[in-house]
Amino acid sequence: MFHVEVTETDEVYQIAGEKGIAHLDPQDPPRRRANKKKGLGNFANDRPGIMGTIGRETGLVRLHVRQRTTKVEVQSKLAEQRIMRGSCHTDEHLAYWKLADLGVHHATVCHHIKEWAKDDDGDGINEVYTNTAEGFWTGLRNFLRPFRGVSKHYLWHYVGMHQWFHDTKIVTSEFIQATAFTPQNT
Template sequence: MIRFPLSELLDEQECYDYLLRTLHPDGLCCKHGHPLPPDQAPHDRSRAPILDYRCRQCGNVFNLFTNTVWEGTHYSCRTIVLIMRGFVQGTPTLQLADELGLDYGTLLKRRHRIQQIGLDHQPTDSLPDDVTEADEMFQNAGEKGEKHDDPDDPPRCRANKRPGAGTMDNDRPPVLGVVGRTTGQIRLTVCDNTQQATIQPQVEKVTQTTTTLNTDESSAYNHVAATGRGHTTVCHSCHEYARDDDGDGFCEVHCNTMEGIWTGLRNFLRPFRGVHKKYLALYVAMFEWAHNLKRVTADFLRTLMVPSFTYLPT
């Protein structure tokens, strides 16, 4: 892909107004929450359109970035808008750093901090769907960026050659996915392994007890029915990908919805050319947000940038 720097193409005032609406829908205030009176003049205009104000009640100086992850930043509003766009769209950090003229290491740290907030604020309520699917995907994820002493044993080769089920320890951490057939909403969790003790509590957390869960024949789901949930399985190893149990011509026993989501997740992760396994959950969380929201919202961006703001999706 040809490089196309675009940071000079966006209007700084428009980006300021956009961030103001997004970060402070109720208007600016100081770090103690004292609102800015409409008639108050700025204390410092030297970084316009970013204006500093001094609180009349407590004396603290504040601006657009007070109480946000961007507090103290020297970036322009334009740069911040483009960084956030890159983070939520899954633009690789190296490409973003190059296009915006930023330091890669600094930007990567920033990305991980913001994506961690995205992970911490993910919805944890259970899917309302009567019919759900659960499945696992194994993602090769080693220790990107860390030195390995043996050049004949790079982590990627180790991971790819490892037989059997992936685990966090063998650099193929499983991602558990649950999708609601009606809502299309997903809940993804990076797990240490695919044992029943790991998988089942998570499935219970994100589904209603009245749901019918579709899974493959993995033993992790063997005791789902004991929780009161319906449970139907399809046997992947014998090429039975869909089955018409009640003979009505529709193959309702399948995990095809989840298979399609795995394709989407693999495509999302691929441009990063390997994610360190300790950060994998942060990237998976961003994919989950994007899948569930479809289009970026002010509340989502505010969640990522204002740590004290809790977004409760309806």
């Protein structure tokens, strides 16, 4: 039997204003608490999208902070990174339409009709789901919480650090030495 790697791709919108950036105009506050703007987030409305792809077998994750999560931006990033091989499971966000054109098997679940998992091949096992990716966002938000807000201009640094921590499975003495601060003798 041919083995196909299965990945899950999903997006989340993180509230991130302009913390730490001076604003001289009192009509333009640096942070807007409880941002309740309707619709999908983007960089301009202080809710940049974070797109993530997670390999089910490998557990590796690839995260990207996006200005917008349009079909063109999302699919060009997925094709450029070549992080999808085999089968990709997503929700029915418009940005994922026609992922099969990138040469992958694309299966979706429809959250609008309260579908969280489904059986695509009729064997009685719900193999199409995005629960791994959805659960990953909880870990990312828990990682960001102690910072008490991050600037949208530097969000990609925090997201990259979280990806690195997630993908680093073994902590060795070399790893600790590489991350530890050691004063230089001059």
